Amino acid sequence: MTNEESPNLSSFDDESLNKAFAALEQQARDDASSLDSPDAVEAFRLRWTGRKQGRLNDVSSRWLKAAPSEARKSVGERFKTLKDLVEGLLEQAAGSGPTDATLAAEAIDITLPGTRRLTGAEHPITRTLNEIVSVFAALGYSVGVGPEVETDYYNFESMNFPPGHPARDTQDTLVIANQEKRGLRERLLLRTHTSPVQMRTMERQPPPVRIVIPGKVHRNDAADATHSPIFHQVEGLCVDTNITFSDLKGTLDHAMKALFGSAVKTRFFPSFFPFTEPSADVQISCIFCGGKGCRKCKNSGWIELLGCGMVDPAVFAFAAEKQPAYDPKKISGFAFGMGVERIAMMKYGISEIGQFYAGDMRFLGQFA
Numbered sequence: 001m002t003n004e005e006s007p008n009l010s011s012f013d014d015e016s017l018n019k020a021f022a023a024l025e026q027q028a029r030d031d032a033s034s035l036d037s038p039d040a041v042e043a044f045r046l047r048w049t050g051r052k053q054g055r056l057n058d059v060s061s062r063w064l065k066a067a068p069s070e071a072r073k074s075v076g077e078r079f080k081t082l083k084d085l086v087e088g089l090l091e092q093a094a095g096s097g098p099t100d101a102t103l104a105a106e107a108i109d110i111t112l113p114g115t116r117r118l119t120g121a122e123h124p125i126t127r128t129l130n131e132i133v134s135v136f137a138a139l140g141y142s143v144g145v146g147p148e149v150e151t152d153y154y155n156f157e158s159m160n161f162p163p164g165h166p167a168r169d170t171q172d173t174l175v176i177a178n179q180e181k182r183g184l185r186e187r188l189l190l191r192t193h194t195s196p197v198q199m200r201t202m203e204r205q206p207p208p209v210r211i212v213i214p215g216k217v218h219r220n221d222a223a224d225a226t227h228s229p230i231f232h233q234v235e236g237l238c239v240d241t242n243i244t245f246s247d248l249k250g251t252l253d254h255a256m257k258a259l260f261g262s263a264v265k266t267r268f269f270p271s272f273f274p275f276t277e278p279s280a281d282v283q284i285s286c287i288f289c290g291g292k293g294c295r296k297c298k299n300s301g302w303i304e305l306l307g308c309g310m311v312d313p314a315v316f317a318f319a320a321e322k323q324p325a326y327d328p329k330k331i332s333g334f335a336f337g338m339g340v341e342r343i344a345m346m347k348y349g350i351s352e353i354g355q356f357y358a359g360d361m362r363f364l365g366q367f368a
């Protein structure tokens, strides 16, 4: 509000004072007669009693202070009367509650339908991730997590990707800047897979180990219908005496049947991962055509779903630096890793990975 000034007073005799104050009182009454909303009351309060720009303050600082000493008392008395009036009007306005007009504007029509509150629901990625984890939890696996910002050592070297090895090129990622002072092993990057948590787990506890590790991972991958630079994996690790490839096959065959239905078949194809030897890709019979061949399985009847293998002795050797019980001559184990988005896309028939991250309620609402 702009500063509203009262005219300067030139004479301070009773008659001039009466006239000047009467005009102000009338103004206050006029102002107060139309206070029909809390906002209007507040505006009135500011206009009259505001500390800096209020009219009372203006009158006090100019009339009262300018008054010659013999007139000060009569100006003061009249000022006090004006102030009491303004405060009285304000009290009345604030206490009198809303006018009929405001009430009518705010009235609630109880015959209108209410506001429907949407119940929250698990995101399809979270749901799929939990489903995978519970399949393994039912087999006695524990659940662990690890950091998303990982060291070069855990993400690569201890997983048997030696420095400079071309296998690292298959998992390019963002690295944290300005780490030249650190040794390569300590340098930080956004983890490219959940496999480093295998090593973190083994360093913490001697065998036996049965653990699944869900989490977010990062890759320098161009986004397309089936790739996203940020996605989710569930890692698995089982280490004990006499763990064989048959245990791996039986476990994953069971897990795929639990996830996709008991009619699903699995087959294991030779593959390569630095941290497993031998390594395999697991394929399941196409859940869309039952294995006959269709567009989804590129007419092969099979769909590739995850990677796995027997833990490479070189990986156990890194673990044995902290936990000597990981002696590859005495124990063995298998590991596996699967992409959560890929499994969710299969389960729910989603063809665009970007749907998971777009936050479109029309998409998400279907999972409520």
Ligand code: DAH
Pocket (backbone or CB within 6 Å): 192, 193, 194, 195, 235, 236, 273, 276, 306, 307, 308, 309, 334, 335, 336, 337, 338
């Ligand atoms: N870490 C692999 C990847 O991101 C997935 C994987 C393959 C994990 C084989 C494993 C495994 O534990 O044994 O591509």
